[in-house]
Amino acid sequence: MRQMLDKLAAQESRRTLGDDALAERAARLSTAYLDGRARPDQVRWVTNQNSRWGSCTPSERTIRLSHRLQGMPEYVLDYVLLHELAHLLVPDHGSRFWALLEAYPRTERARGYLEGVAGAARLPHVPGARSAGAPEAPAEPGEVCG
Numbered sequence: 001m002r003q004m005l006d007k008l009a010a011q012e013s014r015r016t017l018g019d020d021a022l023a024e025r026a027a028r029l030s031t032a033y034l035d036g037r038a039r040p041d042q043v044r045w046v047t048n049q050n051s052r053w054g055s056c057t058p059s060e061r062t063i064r065l066s067h068r069l070q071g072m073p074e075y076v077l078d079y080v081l082l083h084e085l086a087h088l089l090v091p092d093h094g095s096r097f098w099a100l101l102e103a104y105p106r107t108e109r110a111r112g113y114l115e116g117v118a119g120a121a122r123l124p125h126v127p128g129a130r131s132a133g134a135p136e137a138p139a140e141p142g143e144v145c146g
Contacts, residue, residue: 019044022081026063029082033103038085045070053114054080056087063088072113079110 023043030038041061049055049066056063063084069077082104090097101107 022065025078026081026085029078030085033082034085034089034100038088040085040088043081054084056084058088058091061088072117075106076110076113079104079107080114 022045023040026038026040026043027036030036039061040056040063043063043065045067046064047067049064050068052066053069054063054065063081065077065080065084069080079101083101086097086100089100
């Protein structure tokens with residue numbers, strides 16, 4: 001049942017912000033913050049990422065974003081997308097990688113938001129405290145990719 005709901009959410013998202021629009025957004029972010037150097041061949045929503053917000057395969061130049069990002073503030077989506085774009089230039093999470101993200105002014109705010117979502121998902125269940133459609137937490141608070 002959960003898998004079916006996830007797929008329906010992804011389909012709805014494609015109507016709202018489809019894969020083509022996501023690719024266009026990636027191009028704008030790359031131009032604005034990475035001097036246009038990060039050029040993915042494919043950017044798309046996926047429903048099978050429940051332990052991370054996004055992933056990048058630099059060798060294939062592909063970026064996948066979890067459908068759980070849908071409905072989050074735009075600056076959070078932009079941060080995760082920019083994070084994955086930066087992996088096209090630097091595959092690890094070393095100092096060169098984080099230096100690329102310093103240009104995005106809402107990096108810390110977005111990371112805090114994602115950590116809050118992750119932390120809230122680990123709270124004991126309180127009736128009415130979390131809606132049925134609320135995103136699940138990644139494995140680690142604020143973890144964007146593996």
